[in-house]
Amino acid sequence: MSLPVRRERSFGIIGGLSPIADADLLSKLIEATERHVDAGQFEIVFEQRPFARSHGPSAADTARMLYIFNRIDSFKARGIGTVVLPCFLSHTFMEELKENSPLPIADMIEVLRGHVRSLSPQRRRIGVLTSAPLRESALFERYFGPEEFELLYARPRDGLDLVTEAVYGKNGIKSGSRSGYSIELLREACADLIGQGAQLLLPGVTELALVTNELAQGAVPLLDPHRVYAQHLVADPAAEVERPFKLGVVGGVGPAATVDFLDKVVRNTPARRDQDHLRLLVEQNPQIPDRTEHLVGDGMDPTLALYATCKKLQAGEADLIAIPCNTAHAFVEAIQSELDIPIMNMLTVTVKHIREMFPTLSKVGLLATSGTISSGVYRRALEDHGLQEVIPSPPLQGRVMNAIYGPQGVKAGFTSAESVADVDAAIDELATQGVEVIVLGCTELPLLMSEPERVTARGNRVTLVDPTDILAKRCVSAAMMWSRR
The missing domain is CATH 3.40.50.1860 (Rossmann fold)
Known part of the structure; x- marks a missing residue:
């Protein structure tokens, strides 16, 4: 059995959403780790599986969200410390991912915003090179608020969305082309943004990180989002996940009493809406041997079954365990010493x-x-x-x-x-x-x-x-x- 990697120095890259661009991020992350003072101390896991619905500039959907969550779950099992998600489209549901992820996710657009802030204070007019669906989602407005930045977008030419066509068109970057027509369209988009007064160009489609060198426009800098992202990851890995409290309940001892306890938890919680209530993880296990039969007769010892149930709650990331059974507390002392989380002794x-x-x-x-x-x-x-x-x-x-x-x-x-x-x-x-x-x-x-x-x-x-x-x-x-x- 392989040992888990060091969590504080390990990255899991979610691939498969844009295979060519994902490989670019992997390359730049490896380059950044080699240049860091702790070179050789970083673990990188790149997991790329086919995602059939990743093609085309369609809006982020449920299938994409579930695909990402499953990759995060896989990383957690392998002991990964930070999730790396090189996909702008997936950031449209980043709030939902962060809320439910068991691992910290390094937010790429948040990193880019921080980098832009660190540049000259005069560079506040940002020209964003992005696709029509991402522009319509107002994703960048969420991160680059109007109180700090003015966002500019390339204007269509004769009804043609330049960036969308350059990336997703028949001969676009996503199909493997990195020259010719697609580059001409992107240069035209850059020129339009500079003409509108952009002081900085920000690629807002993952594939554009592959062609930043071809798009450089001299006096107006164009960021390489993957390079900025990779350098930040190495210098400052994502902080631990701030997750809500979760109560683990050993249920089934007995079943009706468990329901009564859950009702009392709900009724005693000061809540104005569903989201204010406690997260509960209930392991309803009526097959735990009868506690009284063992204590006063020759019934089977319930210690192991109680312990196994508590371990399941611990594995489910419960922060505290409640056992709504008085008699079961005759076994709590033996169990508690082997657990990493406390049992609230009734x-x-x-x-x-x-x-x-x-x-x-x-x-x-x-x-x-x-x-x-x-x-x-x-x-x-x-x-x-x-x-x-x-x-x-x-x-x-x-x-x-x-x-x-x-x-x-x-x-x-x-x-x-x-x-x-x-x-x-x-x-x-x-x-x-x-x-x-x-x-x-x-x-x-x-x-x-x-x-x-x-x-x-x-x-x-x-x-x-x-x-x-x-x-x-x-x-x-x-x-x-x-x-x-």
């Missing part, structure tokens, strides 16, 4: 919340699976905050388990009156022991007990704490902190 954030909300509290009731109780995870978390755990008696614990696992229980898809009565009986028993705050320590229980305040059959008032809701709020808070970094 139990510890719940106990911290209780201590903050009830500073004088001394004991807390716990309704949970027998596996959670036997593991002692809540007991230890409560003791760390000076709180005593109070659990139901064995008969009432049996009724709680029935409400969760019974034939008419929540895991079977029921929220029946029998299940509610079973949990109510356990709440009543805990309240008679002076418990005023009870943790719903199984993610299925909030599906039965949706109200935070409850009055028992004996008239005692208790507060029910929902760890799922607290976990959701803490995950949203983590996302908000990420966005303010």
